[in-house]
Amino acid sequence: MEHADFRGQKPVGRHVRSEPMLEITGVERRFSATHAVQGVSLTVWPGEVTCLLGPSGCGKSTTLRMIAGIEQLDAGEIRIDGRPVADARRNVPPEMRPVGMVFQDLALFPHMTVAANVGFGLSRARQGSGEVRHLLERVGLAHHADKYPHQLSGGEQQRIALVRALATQPRVMLLDEPFSSLDQRLRVEMRELALDLLREAGTAVVLVTHDSDEAMMMADRIAIMHGGRIRQEGTPLELYQQPVDLAVAGFFSELNVFDGSVAQDRIKTPIGDLAGTGMANGTAVQIAFRPEHLKVRRLAQAVVQGNSHPHVLRVQNLGRENFVEVKLPGQPDHLRCSAPGFTDLMPGDRVEIGFDPSTAMIFAH
Numbered sequence: 001m002e003h004a005d006f007r008g009q010k011p012v013g014r015h016v017r018s019e020p021m022l023e024i025t026g027v028e029r030r031f032s033a034t035h036a037v038q039g040v041s042l043t044v045w046p047g048e049v050t051c052l053l054g055p056s057g058c059g060k061s062t063t064l065r066m067i068a069g070i071e072q073l074d075a076g077e078i079r080i081d082g083r084p085v086a087d088a089r090r091n092v093p094p095e096m097r098p099v100g101m102v103f104q105d106l107a108l109f110p111h112m113t114v115a116a117n118v119g120f121g122l123s124r125a126r127q128g129s130g131e132v133r134h135l136l137e138r139v140g141l142a143h144h145a146d147k148y149p150h151q152l153s154g155g156e157q158q159r160i161a162l163v164r165a166l167a168t169q170p171r172v173m174l175l176d177e178p179f180s181s182l183d184q185r186l187r188v189e190m191r192e193l194a195l196d197l198l199r200e201a202g203t204a205v206v207l208v209t210h211d212s213d214e215a216m217m218m219a220d221r222i223a224i225m226h227g228g229r230i231r232q233e234g235t236p237l238e239l240y241q242q243p244v245d246l247a248v249a250g251f252f253s254e255l256n257v258f259d260g261s262v263a264q265d266r267i268k269t270p271i272g273d274l275a276g277t278g279m280a281n282g283t284a285v286q287i288a289f290r291p292e293h294l295k296v297r298r299l300a301q302a303v304v305q306g307n308s309h310p311h312v313l314r315v316q317n318l319g320r321e322n323f324v325e326v327k328l329p330g331q332p333d334h335l336r337c338s339a340p341g342f343t344d345l346m347p348g349d350r351v352e353i354g355f356d357p358s359t360a361m362i363f364a365h
């Protein structure tokens with residue numbers, strides 16, 4: 001079998017290149033009865049981060065493993081830097097692909113020093129060239145060069161794993177839940193550091209995560225996977241603002257969902273009507289609101305009449321943000337509303353709910 005040969009070629013920064021770095025076309029993978037990946041296509045450009053987001057078992061890791069060369073394709077094609085590396089007959093072995101990987105379980109070599117770990121994939125000449133030291137300096141760990149992995153903290157080990165993967169100058173970097181074992185503060189730091197290093201190197205990145213905040217923060221594009229297929233792909237904002245269905249919408253926040261139907265171009269909801277939907281009369285719909293899009297306002301005592309108003313059930317003040325749970329008269333489910341800052345709302349307060357109609361997400365059944 002003929003192998004693509006990437007050795008000795010350096011990746012090129014994102015602004016110079018006008019060709020995709022990674023092209024996945026109609027890729028399929030079956031495991032006996034399980035159709036794990038079904039017709040997945042993705043294009044990732046140099047310096048771009050694409051995130052695969054989806055529930056457990058939706059095919060994210062299998063897709064990543066096919067890019068790495070650890071898993072064979074049943075159909076479709078993968079090209080890296082314009083060269084085919086895999087299809088149903090061809091599978092360039094992992095070590096021949098210009099692909100770096102950082103997984104949740106780091107797999108640093110425990111018997112090697114930090115410097116030896118980082119230099120592992122490099123030629124002797126490059127090991128002696130000061131490159132390892134430069135990479136360690138870049139992540140602030142040059143003073144730990146002679147230590148062993150067990151002498152470092154979790155965050156420091158994660159940085160070593162990242163620069164070790166970068167040392168070989170891969171064209172494509174695969175990150176599988178790479179920061180999930182770190183605490184919140186370190187995770188934010190690591191995401192920023194990883195983004196800086198990867199963008200600087202012009203590497204195309206595929207990131208797998210369950211964490212929608214991580215996807216929103218790191219990705220240029222997000223592909224939401226479900227049942228082995230890509231349900232929707234777009235920029236983080238497109239997916240947040242214009243999800244194709246409730247399942248995609250639900251990845252980015254909790255949802256308040258009402259059933260309804262279109263009558264004379266209007267939809268009634270328990271918190272107000274939506275006009276100008278452009279949908280056919282009689283269409284059954286679900287209307288979803290994100291908690292942050294619902295505004296809760298206390299009613300003055302003078303306007304409160306009997307029990308006809310929504311009332312506050314619970315208030316959670318988290319300092320930066322607060323959650324208010326509201327009971328709507330005659331409705332079985334409670335509303336979840338959130339707002340930045342502090343609220344002086346109290347349980348029992350009678351309130352009105354407001355919203356900007358453009359934030360309502362309407363899905364036809």
Ligand SMILES: Nc1ncnc2c1ncn2[C@@H]1O[C@H](COP(=O)(O)OP(=O)(O)OP(=O)(O)O)[C@@H](O)[C@H]1O
Pocket residue numbers: 031034036054055056057058059060061062063
């Ligand atoms: N080697 C295998 N043999 C049999 N079935 C497999 C194998 N690898 C994966 N699967 C199945 O393929 C489907 C997709 O698995 P995959 O690991 O890609 O999902 P995932 O989205 O990465 O899940 P998670 O988020 O839990 O890691 C699952 O139903 C899984 O059980």
